[in-house]
Amino acid sequence: YGATKLAGTAAVTASGLDAVVLRVGNPVGPGAPAAGLPGRVAAQLRDGGGVLRLGDLSAYRDFVDVRDVARAVELAVTAHGPLPPVLNIGGGAAVPVRDVVRGLAAAAGFTGRVEESVSGSARSAQVSWQCSDITAAREVLGWRPAHTLEESLRALWEDGRTP
Template identity: 65%
Template sequence: MRILVLGSTGFLGGHVAGQLRTLAGVRVLGGGRSVNPGLPVNLPVDLAAISVAGLVRALRALAPDAVVNCAGAVSGDPVRMAETNARGPAVLCEALREAAPGARLVHLGSAAEYGPTPAGQTLTESSPVSPQGTYGATKLAGSYAVTEAGATGLDTVVLRVFNPVGPGAPAASLSGRLAGELRSAGPDGTVRVGDLSAYRDFVDVRDVARAAVLAATATGPLPPVLNIGSGTATCARDLASELARAAGFQGRIEERGAGSQRSSAVSWQRADVTAAAVALDWRPELTLADSLTGLWAEHTRVPA
């Protein structure tokens, strides 16, 4: 089985590709804006810019049985996010329709597509979507492109990923940014952050990767959208405290300012992951403590 992982050098894509490489009978093909020397075949491609015709030629040459799209832009200017998160999946679907119509497309969406929900509410795949900001809106547009392609003949599934944490978490994420601040502050320093009162569903990136692997290799049709989260809402303040414990940090974490705009607009999220359990026999296995211990262990191995 030949599986193409787009965004294979990123946070999510790297873990997906790594897990796929452990499977017998699977050949992993890496694709993205930067090449992955650890993969046997690389497809240098930028979904934000490539034409449908150009991607058709590349896909025909690779002949994948499945594609896992982990490519995405979480920050930057609105044009780049729109090109990557919205245009990219649409181009990919059109190219697959022509070059590999039998291939399964597993697209990694985002919980940011849901937007604000009342405190205490659990989000199912049928919950209303009302994204706040460019990131959530562009991710939702990309997911719409994938689900509409699935409704018209392609074999697709959107994994709506909640807040991934764990080894390799990027600096743009809350956990990655905190890890960097804790390392800079030293064991007894002071870390200053914004408001940490928002509740999020934090899920280990390795559990997310396992869900993507199961979706890519499953037989038979899958639901159009599946939530991938821990099923638990955790206060960001508790995440910071747990990461401080993992780091042996004895200093102070001071909350100053309002925090991010999204945190103030979306103060609560929790996933219902029942559908993923039914469709994929998937359940989260790693705890938040596991995630943050792994993050800190890897973070301290990276030179300053």
């Protein structure tokens, strides 16, 4: 996974094109797919039951609202002048994954139990801590995240309840 992302970045930066790579943290918010942790947890919460069964939640990740990502893309596409070859787009903080589960459970009004197993995603186990330095995006795009993680989790939950 990481090697593929690195190869894509290298291809874009070596191409000589007027292009920028936006290195996006862990997107969260309305429309989150069930392939990622927030979407998977939301799906379990919607299925009901008093127990959430999840893998290891000890990792720290940088979560960023999908609406903030969309705004970063818009700013990058419409920017005047050259941009750095790579910009990090994230929340700018390493957040315990466990807190994301708790926040989504709170947004859903879940009062059940969370069962955490020691096994989880092999990819997640390789990197226990992730945080994006978003300084360059702020400096060259004037971008910074506008949504809190709590707002993003609430929007994810509410989006799934809409018919």
